[in-house]
Amino acid sequence: MSAAPSITDAVLADRYDLVVVGAGACGLVAALAASDAGCSVVVLEKLDSPGGNTTLSTGSVPGAGTRFQREAGIEDSPARMVEDLLRTSGPHDAEHLVELMAETSAEVIEWLVDDHDIGLHLITDYKHVGHSVARLHAPSDRNGANLTADLVRAASRAHVPIVTGTPVTSLTTADGRVTGVVAETADGVRTITAGAVLLASNGFGADRSLLREFIPAMADAPYHGAAGSTGEAIGWAQQLGATLANATAYQAYAAVATDEGDILSWTTVERGAVIVGPDGRRLGDESVGYSDFAGVIAAQASESYAVMDERIHDYVARHEPRFVKIIDLGRVQRAADIEELAALIGCEVSALEATLGTAAAAAGGMAADEFGRTDFGTGGALEAPYYVCRTHPAMFHTQGGVSVDRHARVLDGSGEPIPGLHAGGGVAAGISGRAGAGGYASGNGLSTAVGLGYAAGRHVGAANRAD
Numbered sequence: 155m156s157a158a159p160s161i162t163d164a165v166l167a168d169r170y171d172l173v174v175v176g177a178g179a180c181g182l183v184a185a186l187a188a189s190d191a192g193c194s195v196v197v198l199e200k201l202d203s204p205g206g207n208t209t210l211s212t213g214s215v216p217g218a219g220t221r222f223q224r225e226a227g228i229e230d231s232p233a234r235m236v237e238d239l240l241r242t243s244g245p246h247d248a249e250h251l252v253e254l255m256a257e258t259s260a261e262v263i264e265w266l267v268d269d270h271d272i273g274l275h276l277i278t279d280y281k282h283v284g285h286s287v288a289r290l291h292a293p294s295d296r297n298g299a300n301l302t303a304d305l306v307r308a309a310s311r312a313h314v315p316i317v318t319g320t321p322v323t324s325l326t327t328a329d330g331r332v333t334g335v336v337a338e339t340a341d342g343v344r345t346i347t348a349g350a351v352l353l354a355s356n357g358f359g360a361d362r363s364l365l366r367e368f369i370p371a372m373a374d375a376p377y378h379g380a381a382g383s384t385g386e387a388i389g390w391a392q393q394l395g396a397t398l399a400n401a402t403a404y405q406a407y408a409a410v411a412t413d414e415g416d417i418l419s420w421t422t423v424e425r426g427a428v429i430v431g432p433d434g435r436r437l438g439d440e441s442v443g444y445s446d447f448a449g450v451i452a453a454q455a456s457e458s459y460a461v462m463d464e465r466i467h468d469y470v471a472r473h474e475p476r477f478v479k480i481i482d483l484g485r486v487q488r489a490a491d492i493e494e495l496a497a498l499i500g501c502e503v504s505a506l507e508a509t510l511g512t513a514a515a516a517a518g519g520m521a522a523d524e525f526g527r528t529d530f531g532t533g534g535a536l537e538a539p540y541y542v543c544r545t546h547p548a549m550f551h552t553q554g555g556v557s558v559d560r561h562a563r564v565l566d567g568s569g570e571p572i573p574g575l576h577a578g579g580g581v582a583a584g585i586s587g588r589a590g591a592g593g594y595a596s597g598n599g600l601s602t603a604v605g606l607g608y609a610a611g612r613h614v615g616a617a618n619r620a621d
């Protein structure tokens with residue numbers, strides 16, 4: 155991973171064309187887009203470093219019809235992306251955003267790479283959950299910290315100040331228009347006036363009381379998202395009349411490997427690993443995806459075990475440093491045979507033999523899988539020696555939020571934009587269905603972060619030029 159650039163202490167002006175609340179992917183992309191259009195922009199970040207959930211993510215952003223796909227011989231289109239995402243999510247409250255994300259995704263990725271030197275590379279070695287073609291573009295080591303670092307560097311080159319340790323605490327309004335923010339700066343509480351404000355401060359995954367209200371099933375689950383996702387900006391927008399959409403949707407993760415939140419890469423499962431409970435029996439169809447499968451596990455057990463073989467283990471270790479990290483932490487154990495594997499899990503050998511035998515028959519195409527899984531990756535039947543990782547399901551981030559239009563303008567109950575107020579990323583309605591974790595396709599989180607950030611930044615830029 156390349157070193158994160160330092161954030162210099164910026165001297166805050168009294169007014170900006172765009173004030174961005176939150177320095178994750180949404181806020182930083184919006185800042186770049188608005189700055190490209192000649193706007194003065196500041197990004198205010200409440201924590202001491204930028205990045206939020208973006209830094210914790212794999213940095214994988216979907217793009218349909220990019221030149222990187224064409225170079226790799228992959229045929230894709232916005233229509234295909236829309237079809238894929240709606241197949242995964244089912245009908246929901248923000249389908250216009252699915253269309254917008256798909257239509258602009260290639261343009262945004264190419265702009266980030268070409269104009270701002272953001273390191274995004276097409277992932278071609280497997281298709282992600284919910285996508286019928288290779289479509290996700292990520293830092294080469296799939297580490298979101300590098301996406302953040304690249305965006306921060308680009309903001310620095312564009313002379314956009316990112317002011318950390320500066321929580322925004324409320325919005326200011328006049329005559330029904332949002333006119334700025336109140337922030338706790340190093341010099342005390344300040345009001346900063348803005349031509350427009352973008353709420354890019356993510357959702358409410360870190361706030362147990364909001365989870366209890368909207369997503370009670372996950373209110374007590376371990377939370378492994380960023381500390382800053384406490385949802386206050388959604389409340390400010392609601393006070394101004396904003397409505398919520400897809401508010402009970404979320405993304406969870408089925409296989410967290412440490413109490414600190416290090417994940418077992420889902421590539422292991424996509425290449426053929428199976429997940430068993432403490433009794434050595436599988437818990438369901440793992441191929442529903444890491445988000446949906448978290449709920450499957452949580453309903454049956456508080457911990458589970460991912461079982462893979464050496465081919466899968468070595469493949470993922472070659473490609474993913476975060477997998478190497480959990481190996482180095484001693485979280486992945488080797489078992490020469492089923493007896494050793496059962497001892498590591500603490501289950502009956504006979505139960506594990508039955509589980510792996512049935513899964514092998516399904517993976518080899520000799521029998522239908524007991525849970526309906528049809529995709530066992532490229533590995534076929536698992537063979538000794540085995541590797542096992544004890545994991546637990548956890549809440550990652552919320553996917554619902556305030557209703558916005560195609561310019562990321564926040565909408566009131568009549569569907570009219572609230573003047574001066576934009577929202578994107580986790581503050582805005584997501585594209586992962588109306589409820590639960592099942593509608594989440596890989597990349598949906600960064601899709602609305604990057605896509606709505608771009609839409610907001612460009613809209614503010616265009617409005618500014620017209621004034």
Ligand SMILES: Cc1cc2nc3c(=O)[nH]c(=O)nc-3n(C[C@H](O)[C@H](O)[C@H](O)COP(=O)(O)OP(=O)(O)OC[C@H]3O[C@@H](n4cnc5c(N)ncnc54)[C@H](O)[C@@H]3O)c2cc1C
Pocket residue numbers: 175176177178179180181198199200201203204205206207208209210211212213214215320321322323354355356357378379380381382383384386387550551578579580581596597598599600601603
């Ligand atoms: C472990 C993990 C893995 C993931 N992997 C992926 C993936 O590969 N692909 C994908 O699409 N999605 C992924 N996601 C989801 C994705 O990370 C988020 O959906 C996305 O990063 C949201 O971007 P954002 O800019 O809206 O929010 P963030 O990146 O969280 O940025 C919001 C920022 O706002 C700041 N903030 C909050 N409140 C205030 C305030 N009052 N004043 C000032 N600043 C404030 C926060 O501190 C934070 O820095 C993952 C999430 C997790 C937790």
